[in-house]
Amino acid sequence: MRYQLRKIDLESAALGLPTLKPLSIRGAHYDVGIFPLGFEDRCLALADRCVKDNVTIDRKVVVIYPGNAKDNETNWPQLSESLGKIPGNGVERVSVQDMRSWVLNDSHLGESGSRVIVDTSGSSNSLTMRLVWAFLERDVSLTLGFGEAKQYFPLEPATKRPTARGMSGLDVSVEHPGLQSGYSRDSVILVPGFDKDRARKVLNWVDPVLLTSAYDQVTWVLGVPHLKKDRWRVDELRAIHELGDNSPWHNVTLCSTFDYLESWRTLEAIYQDRKSDDRFTLSPMGSKLQAIGSALFCHSRSDVRVVFSLPKSYSTKAYSFGIRRLWQLDFESTQSLRTTVESVDSLEVIDTDSDQVLLSGTERVWQ
């Protein structure tokens, strides 16, 4: 008999994970629906679709952000009206800070198999990552709905208008503080948006030397839009963040904005490359789906610290508008998703003659 030790890599761990598919929820029932209230018009689309497709939701939760409060509230009447038309109980308003404890402590989510739908269209990176973290602590069937905008800002190259106004500071994620210890080099992974200051602020905060000399310790993950006509946006990101050929920042990698698994793979590859020397800080400012990939990556790598660079407010006129299409990601069980995520880098013993797994995790598989 020949036995072999195999390290489970992300590729094999993620084999059974779902991919994005067009939204199809006709007649579905959910125990909980979570709808973040943003200012973009796409944050109304999933609720409207639920009404149209005769979806029922027992409990509807609207997530309230502290920033852009007035702008967000302009969407409230319409969202409220749509949610009112979805059969089920009334609507709760919960602040974004309280969402983690809401998910962790809500008794209705206690039984495994509860069905939850989350509209990520109006969800910030920090809220998306917080929700994924919290649902990995529970066991639910999770549907992440996503409204793709018709137009994303900037609309054309060299648009000067920033997407954010001012900076309110930096927050270390409470869910992903980076359980690190010992001494090591700081390494930063930036998934930037179209705002130079937000990215620079992160580097300055981690270590000002990253702005002036330690360029190899910074990796830029630039989002590639899935529509060909939008691909110029990658060059725009390069221009805004000064990542051209003459730039000292040479670690630049591209990654789809529309594929959470690719995001996860990209981050994992960067991590694997330098994990024995570096202490990682990830700052996600990219797409919603990239944030989902980031959340799964960070769950599998508890030593990675996540830092959110927060603007005082977003510029509502320099943001996306319209709806192109609605999509969904279905995770049948967040506990089995968690097992998958946690299996990355674990060892398994296989019998190479029969290709049978003998031990995986702590479980002896054979009799």
Place this chain on the structure above:
Amino acid sequence: MLSGASLIDGPLHIDGEDFQLTHLLASGKKGVVWKGVDRLGRVRAIKLATPVDYKDRPPLQEIALAAKLDVYECFARLERGARIPLPGLDGSPVVAALVSEWIDGPTLEHLLTQDPEEINPAFIRSYVSGVTDALMALDAEGLCHDDLNFGNVIAANPPPALARKNPDRTFKVIDLGSLKVAADHNTEKKGAVDDYRWTALHLTAMHNVCRRNEGLTLRDARFLDELTIIISRLLESDPVLRLRDPAMLAQQVESAWRRTQSGQARRVQHPFDYISAEQMADDAVLRNIFADSLPWLQDVNSTTPHVVTGPRGCGKSTMFRWLALRTHVELGHREPNRKEPQPEISGFYLPCAVELQNRVGWIRKDHLTDSMRAELIHYFTLLLMREVLRTLAAIDEYSAPEDPNGYAHLFDLNDSTSLQLFNYVCDAVLHDKPPLYSGVSRMRQLSTAVQAAVMASYRRIRDRNESPISNLLDESSLGDFTTYLVKLFPYFNDRHIVFLVDDFTVHRVPVDVQKVLNTIIWQRHPAHTFKLSGEKNGVVLDSDRGLTAEIARELKELDCGAMMLETSDAQLEAFAIELLDNRLAACEYTGRAMDLLGDSDLGLNLDGTRTSLAEALRSQALSKGAKNPVYFGIPTIAKLCSGDVAALLLVFERILRKGGVTPGTTSAVSRKTQQTAIRDVSRELVSQLRTYYPTGPRMHRFATEFGRYISHTLRTAPLQSTGPQTRRVPVESPRIEVDGQAAALETVEADEDLRELYDDLLRRAVLIDMDAGNARHGYDTSLRLHFRRVFLPMFNAPLGKNRPIAIKPDEFEYLLRSPKQGFELLSSKAGRKRSRSNEVEELTLDGID
């Protein structure tokens, strides 16, 4: 059938002895294990197996084989066995019954699935130590166990009565009912898992559990990576490559442990690797490049409570790490023959960047309920205790007690003292008795147990737990702990316990959290003191319970920038040379600082005196000819540093890079290249100010105008005498002195924008706050603010100081608010003053070479 409840109705008669079964412990496909007692009440494990396994031989054969193992303590003795009819069952089926010594303790299977938090690298080492003993015994007796599954390895508890004296669990192998003669046994047949492969499976499962442990250190992670290689060799099918020697297995695991836990030996590849201390994983690297001539080291290497302030990169962390006892213990282990100067204190280093900033950085005043406050005190105290225990663990593991110069000997750290400390921590800190495993340092296991308590506390903080928790440590717990340590280890009488809390600054630890922790930090205690480092004005000195540390009485503030500015030129040069030489030597460069950079000789004046930098700069500014380089050489470069050691390193790095210095270079970099590099770095550091949020642009404006003003004054102000008999020299004015410190600060603090700008100018060391000097008038003190010296080359400004810019508080306010107009006003005011006094500007440049 074998697990039927009817079996406990009456005794089983096995090989002449009656046994009463009491509990069913485990059941498998071929048999079950019961707990039972003999007629004397002795507990035994009784295995009942289907007779299929024993159809060709009586169980007595295993007993005869097992008898060979009686002398080895790592096995549960197999005492008797027989084929017996099962009572009370139809047809009285015959089964094989084996009676073994009872071993109390959890099985490996139980620990992996029910108590995974107990599985850590120390546990793995203890397991390997126990199991390899068993494998060695089997090898020696020519046997194989043949069923070394997860349930057949037990972490045996010590007898309860002896647990306080010797609490260690030892690993034992049970169920010798499948013993085989190794020579007759085919381990390659289908489905066979030999003892070594079982060991590999155990280690794989332990690896998988361990890697999910929160708070796994980078060193632990490296150990697990190395363990993977060892497991692969246990599973190897090639007889040449596979690991089948238990002694070798034990030795490889121990080597992996030592290699990974004592820090990775890293050669410095380039002289300017690791600009900041946090990046140095290897203490040897830190030691090799640490410059003992750091001007403030002498002061800090004492028991005085200190707040060491200075900008990022001023060397605070490097110095704190050098002062930490653990650094020297690990170095002593790695390089035993190297004799090093030892710190005067027993330092315990806690960096705030990871375990405070990341984990409690989000806490604000409104989160600080009574429970949160109590939990923070508990958490912080545990962090400090853990660092002490990690240091003691390093001593325990790396230092031989018989070595008269070793730390274990100096500490008198032995079995007895470590057990006393273990019992103290269990009783007073953990309020729990975590199991200890034999063969591994108790101090290591204790520090791991405290780390688990740290993580539990952190989780309660993260989840804002409001449920009452009993037995939290309070403000006095740390003092009780250190008092006990001093009593147990008299070494601490000679070298006082000092907690070195690095980067305890608002940037890392919020003000309100600092105020809570200050109830521990500023508590005066005979057994320990604290030293903090932080940015200027970033360390809060009062607590939320009214405790305030007074500068000068309870603690001393030590501003690295101010100290550097007051350090003599000779000391500065010595420091700069050592700083660069250490780095060059660490990566085996031939050249040294003086070879590569040379002196700063600007020639002679006509009167035979040496031309100063200020004289040379002024001469060049007023002449139209070719301009020779003036910023070069060690003396000038050394003076660029006003506390910001990292900036000095940047200058060195740029000069050596631009000068194409390689490991073999011994000739000096040209003066022109040196000057270009110095000016480039200066320019970059000034521009970098713009990036600081939110005051960056304003700081940049201020620095630019101040620099221009200094340069302008050098060029236009009349030469001045520094004494009646001295020759007249150019004016160097990089220092603002505001008459009336109190009024100046009040003015600044009255306006939020001004306060923010002023705080950042100090925090980023654009201005260095010198100790309050005497005001020129009255009894008030003056506010003395020195411009950061590394900025000066960008403005062609000199590096010395011979005349302050004396201004009033309202003028200072104007400078901050409108630096361009403010400095212009100062220039024109100085010009008017000169005109009024009919003073003729001395532009005669006689004497300047």
